Amino acid sequence: MSDQTLPVSSAGATPVCRRLVGRTAVITGAGSGIGLAATRRLASEGANVVCADIDAAAGKAAAEAVSGTFVQVDVTDSDQVAALFETAYDTYGSVDIAFNNAGISPADDDSILTTGLDAWKRVQEVNLTSVYLCCKHVLPYMQRQRRGSIINTASFVAVLGAATSQISYTASKGGVLSMSRELGVQFAREGIRVNALCPGPVNTPLLKELFAKDPERAARRLVHVPVGRFAEPEEIAAAVAFLASDDSSFVNAAEFLVDGGIAGAYVTPV
Ligand code: NAD
Numbered sequence: 001m002s003d004q005t006l007p008v009s010s011a012g013a014t015p016v017c018r019r020l021v022g023r024t025a026v027i028t029g030a031g032s033g034i035g036l037a038a039t040r041r042l043a044s045e046g047a048n049v050v051c052a053d054i055d056a057a058a059g060k061a062a063a064e065a066v067s068g069t070f071v072q073v074d075v076t077d078s079d080q081v082a083a084l085f086e087t088a089y090d091t092y093g094s095v096d097i098a099f100n101n102a103g104i105s106p107a108d109d110d111s112i113l114t115t116g117l118d119a120w121k122r123v124q125e126v127n128l129t130s131v132y133l134c135c136k137h138v139l140p141y142m143q144r145q146r147r148g149s150i151i152n153t154a155s156f157v158a159v160l161g162a163a164t165s166q167i168s169y170t171a172s173k174g175g176v177l178s179m180s181r182e183l184g185v186q187f188a189r190e191g192i193r194v195n196a197l198c199p200g201p202v203n204t205p206l207l208k209e210l211f212a213k214d215p216e217r218a219a220r221r222l223v224h225v226p227v228g229r230f231a232e233p234e235e236i237a238a239a240v241a242f243l244a245s246d247d248s249s250f251v252n253a254a255e256f257l258v259d260g261g262i263a264g265a266y267v268t269p270v
Helices: 033-044 056-065 078-092 117-145 167-190 205-213 215-222 233-244
Strands: 024-028 048-053 069-072 097-100 148-153 192-199 255-258
Touching: 024 033, 024 078, 024 117, 033 048, 033 056, 033 097, 033 233, 048 056, 048 078, 056 069, 069 078, 078 117, 097 117, 097 233, 117 148, 117 167, 117 192, 148 167, 148 233, 167 192, 192 233, 205 215, 233 255
Parallel strands: 024 048, 024 097, 048 069, 097 148, 148 192, 192 255
Antiparallel strands: none
């Protein structure tokens, strides 16, 4: 596969519209990767952004870059998550968008045969219990407003099996996907939409470093991507902005794949 023949990302090439003026968005994991790109994108569309992260330096920097508000939160802690949405409401007067995105993918979560209970539980807590807590604590605000868009970050691995297993991660994302669907159905008539965002592999610093060290590992994955490259965080953020805005007013309880065609592919182009 020659790099020169592959289409490059055109993320950021289109002028951004202002679909989110007057809306307040809470983003977890805002300090890095997809959360950081979404912070920039939602703010550029006019939203007030509340940046939540366990990493104070990264979260604060993200908030400062968009004149938003930083709240240090461990998303596995119910009281801290409740306080996060309370701060958003007290600061801006509404909570219109919840992008429940914080997640981890640690190295000790691997094949089921080698993954211990500690790693299993840690990943379930950060990736799945956190989404339960965020939804539980934001829904009452949205019910009162009779309006809201909740976007929970799942993954393409929630719909596809991989021989390169990260067993707890995959199971956690399957949980996020089905929980989002159920909530989308339950609260639809109260003006609240809940969707599961399922990104394909994203070109984050961690992934870049890993694949630079181990090109074979990258090639093993890239062969399955019809587009022939990984996503840029800005391309995932563009989907988040769509799901957050009224442009997606009839998109609900969806498995919203942004994966370059991976889930639709059998044989990919050479
Ligand atoms: P990232 O590591 O770049 O950013 C995650 C952020 O979450 C970090 O800022 C981190 O400090 C924060 N965080 C971690 N644990 C936390 C906790 N307990 N409380 C609060 N904040 C916490 O990750 P990313 O690649 O941007 O991934 C974001 C989401 O997208 C995750 O849910 C991930 O599983 C999912 N995802 C990523 C990819 C990918 O290829 N990067 C693909 C599909 C899905």
